[in-house]
Amino acid sequence: MSTNLPVLIFKLKLHSMAAITSSLLRNYGGSASVRAFAFANVKLPPPRTFFNYNPVRFLLPFHSRRSFSRIGVTNDEEALAKAAAANADSEAPTIFDKIIAKEIPSSIVYEDEKVLAFRDVNPQAPVHVLVIPKFRDGLTMLGKAEERHTEILGYLLYAAKIVAEKEGILDGFRVVINNGPGGCQSVYHLHLHVLGGRQMTWPAG
Numbered sequence: 001m002s003t004n005l006p007v008l009i010f011k012l013k014l015h016s017m018a019a020i021t022s023s024l025l026r027n028y029g030g031s032a033s034v035r036a037f038a039f040a041n042v043k044l045p046p047p048r049t050f051f052n053y054n055p056v057r058f059l060l061p062f063h064s065r066r067s068f069s070r071i072g073v074t075n076d077e078e079a080l081a082k083a084a085a086a087n088a089d090s091e092a093p094t095i096f097d098k099i100i101a102k103e104i105p106s107s108i109v110y111e112d113e114k115v116l117a118f119r120d121v122n123p124q125a126p127v128h129v130l131v132i133p134k135f136r137d138g139l140t141m142l143g144k145a146e147e148r149h150t151e152i153l154g155y156l157l158y159a160a161k162i163v164a165e166k167e168g169i170l171d172g173f174r175v176v177i178n179n180g181p182g183g184c185q186s187v188y189h190l191h192l193h194v195l196g197g198r199q200m201t202w203p204a205g
Contacts, residue, residue, distance in 0.1 A: 126197025169196030
């Protein structure tokens with residue numbers, strides 16, 4: 001057969017996608033979101049890159065692509081949390097101890113004699129700051145809290161408010177504590193995540 005197989009397949013795909021677009025516009029043409037999907041997202045790649053196309057970007061609208069791309073990130077976080085749990089009860093210094101000792105550099109937002117607040121290197125919001133106690137004192141996770149930890153637990157929340165004020169997000173922010181592998185905790189030194197700078201949604205996930 002003289003017809004080039006890749007070109008033939010490309011033409012079949014082109015015909016199929018044209019039919020999908022036509023059907024969308026015919027049945028839901030009054031919807032702005034459908035028109036945006038049809039004209040902005042259902043795009044065929046040029047023939048020379050046809051066999052390297054990304055099916056997620058090729059077929060899904062933007063918000064679905066974003067959610068799909070986070071699946072790999074979520075799985076990575078879960079794997080890290082499970083690995084970290086194996087050493088949860090260890091008294092060995094954590095990466096946070098090294099940050100407190102200034103052995104590892106960090107972008108400090110607030111510091112006093114009790115706590116240290118610094119920017120997360122993998123931010124999940126325009127503002128994403130970690131607040132940690134300088135002295136772990138057995139407080140590897142919230143689930144290990146005892147009555148003697150009451151003062152520092154309260155102070156961590158107060159420090160979170162100071163961070164929010166400094167970052168200009170006092171009118172709307174979120175404080176998160178991950179606890180244990182099921183809570184996706186990856187460092188066993190109690191820490192608060194202060195997130196803001198964008199609209200938060202619910203449920204948190």
